[in-house]
Amino acid sequence: MSQDLAPRYEPGAIEPARYAAWQDGGYFHVSPDRVLDEGAEPYVIVIPPPNVTAVLHMGHGLNNTIQDVLIRWRRMQGRASLWVPGTDHAGIATQNVVERQLAAEGKTRDDLGREAFVERVWDFVGETGGAILEQLKSIGCSCDWDRTRFTLDEELNRAVREVFVHLYEKDLIYRGEYIINWCPRCHTALSNEEAEGHETGGSLWHLRYPLAESAWGAAAAAAEDGAEAVGRTDDGRWYLTVSTTRPETMLGDTGVAVHPDDDRYRALVGADVLLPLTGRTIPVVADAYVDRSFGSGMVKVTPAHDPNDFDIASRTGIEVLDVMADDASMNDAAPEAFRGMDRFDARKAVLKALEAEGLLAGRDDHTHTVPHCYRCDTVVEPRLSLQWFVKMKPLAEPALAASRDGTITFAPARWTKVYEHWMENIRDWCISRQLWWGHRIPVWYCDCGEVVVAREDPDACPKCGSSDLTQDPDVLDTWFSSQLWPFSVFGWPEKTRDLAAFYPGHSMVTAPEILFFWVARMIMMGYEFHGKAPFTEVYLHGTVRDAKGRKMSKSLGNGIDPLEVVETLGADAMRFTLVSQCAVGTDIHLDHEDVEGAFSSGRNFANKIWNAGRFALLGLGDAPVASLDAVADDLQLEDRWILSRTHRAATEATRNLERYRLHEVADGLYHFFWGEVCDWYLELVKGRLAEGADPASRAAARTTLATVLDRAMRLLHPIMPFITSELWQRLPRPGGQTVEGDLIVAAWPEHDEAWSDPEAEAALAALQEFVAEVRRLRKEYNVPEGERVTIHLAGGDPTVHETVRGQSEALERLARVGAVTAGSGTGVGAHGVLRGGGEVFLPLEGLIDLAQERERLSGEVTRLQGQLEGARRKLANEQFVSKAPDEVVEKEREKARSLADQVDKLQDKIRQLGGGED
């Protein structure tokens, strides 16, 4: 086994081949037999299906890296670890993309007609769709590609049908005319969640509505009583003042409302108002919705274009008048002068016309939240429309209970409240979309009035027998099918083996943005159709942002292409960087202007791992490596130490994985591997690996090294699968054991308790401290790197002293590390005191300016005395001594002893240096 590794990790030469090997090995596929027949415990994640037209961005990179880490970890734990991939047809988004293509050809979807248009979308999806799944492979995702699903697959269509019909039959789906959010650009209704509120600076206009002459008497009386909304023009006409942020809607006003208990306006209720510009007369009505204390306490009512006004109309019986077309231009119900005008042009025109008639009372600056389409950012128009809805309240109940009783947990936990608040205040869900791309609503209408809602397309009307049925033209909200994903991917409503084996799943990893859109609804559907939540843990990670904290987006051009990172730095570098920044609940910042810098920690770490592996392989050579048992008696301090640290690293990594503390997993393994394995163990063991070293010691070192690297590769594998797999393959196995398969299915290390060795850890910690102190002193006194110095060890706590003395072999090696030799010395020198007791002395005759040194030491004495004073005060405090844990008090005592000791030593030193000058 001659090892010939490049001195740098070259991802391009490694990663694609390793991925191919995993795929060829069939490691990603999980058969239900493993669960149902072999009794393996399942672990299931369903991917948040990216839009079928999507191109991989860093957000996907983060989301899928996290999932892959979890899946790989559980797989190594021996679970039937299944990750189901797939894509979402993404109704509006995909339709918009294709419509844009058509627009470039000068065509609209209407030019093609429904059938041809849908065919065109399928062509488009067939050509470029799902490319993102291929891209996921390059970042190492170990999805079960045999199970790739698409929300418009035949199988999933059946699930959608079943759910729609089931809910309809339970009276949980209904059709009705209500105010919905309408996107005038997409020409479709939207759900409440799809209308995103953006704070917008605008105007609040005050309009004057003249009163019919019959009401002038009442108006005059009201004005007398101080009714602010009532006024009189110069020519003596009485009018009411109302306010609005959308003046164009006044064309659709059918009333003016006041609060029934508002004494100011009581006499005006029932009065006729001459609605300007329209020639219509509308009534003043009383409704408790009106807030007497807001503005003038009088509000214009536009039932067809405002949800509250619609409610007022339904209570008071006033007319409902829709004055807008699908594109939000003014329709034929509007006065001729405004017909066909865009709503914003109409706004200006209305204001101008009112001003001309002296009916514009003024305007105020006004910031308020304006809903925008989440797909095209157009201002959404509230509009009366006939749509299909899901009654959510009954569905929400078990989903809410699941969170309250801990059946489902959220990480970070604070999302629990957000979720529950939404569930508690849930509103019905508008599910019909006036689009062509999506699941057609399974409802047919017959001329006889019969409405057929069916799982299978009906041939004839069950009531009158007519075969002339018309299917509802609308499609379902994209999220209607997404919400079924955790079970539709397994073939439901068929009772499949997959379903039995893999539902319910376990972790749901996604971004908080789609908590309501998707996560909440999946939970509701899980309960409705299976009586069980679709997963038990929801892990919500942060957003990927640029260096300035802006969300990465195509339009801002501040994105980083994951594939570019993979190509230049490697998937492992990217994965590690993402995971190490993935602290619970915080966003990830990456500088798109310095991609290499942004991922340098991952790149550097990958290279470090590579070189540690390279060194080990060179050092181990081709000779067989003994088993750990065989060398047990020959293990040195550093061997026992690193084994103990390895066990500790494994324990901590496992614990943090269980709690979704991925940042701490990455951080912990980074410091274990770099700081302990590389910086200390490899350095300590170098001499023992050499040909001429003591054979027993050499054998122990070789075994320990191979064992530790084996464990380290396993631990790092979920985060950095490529490099670890590559190296692990080449490592010799202690005891000559042969291991089948790839690292991807090697056992996760968590049963090495026997390696725990607190004594070795304490001893090596003391040695580390000693070496660090020697190095520090050398630096401080500018002892040239190559120069050997004599050190002197004396005094201090006997335990530490003995530990240092007792490990003379280790100490010699440590001395090599620090380029010092152990020995004894006297006279003037550098003086270091070890924390646990013990001291280092470096003779420094001729190396330094003695007067300067004396001054420095005096300052040091003053500082230490201050600290000592503080420690003594603390110990004199009875409360502290009696209430603090013994351990803490003891440490404080030790600290005081040590400080006092140091002060004495330094004062001695000053005397030596000073020669009596002070």
Added chain:
RNA sequence: GGGCGCGUAGCUCAGUUGGUUAGAGCGCUACGUUGACAUCGUAGAGGUCAGAGGUUCGAAUCCUCUCGCGCCCACCA
């Protein structure tokens, strides 16, 4: 208008139930290439833990208020 979160080193952030000398990465400074790695090594500088008050023997951590950010939800025209 409600709710949530944040403010810790130059930058980006960790800091589990209050308890040794508050940490990391990047950046910065000095020195160093005797072959695993300069994508490296060693050492170092740098923090009133936003501010004020309180609880406690002890507070970055718990409580109250103030200031400054960010997010979510909501029908005040």
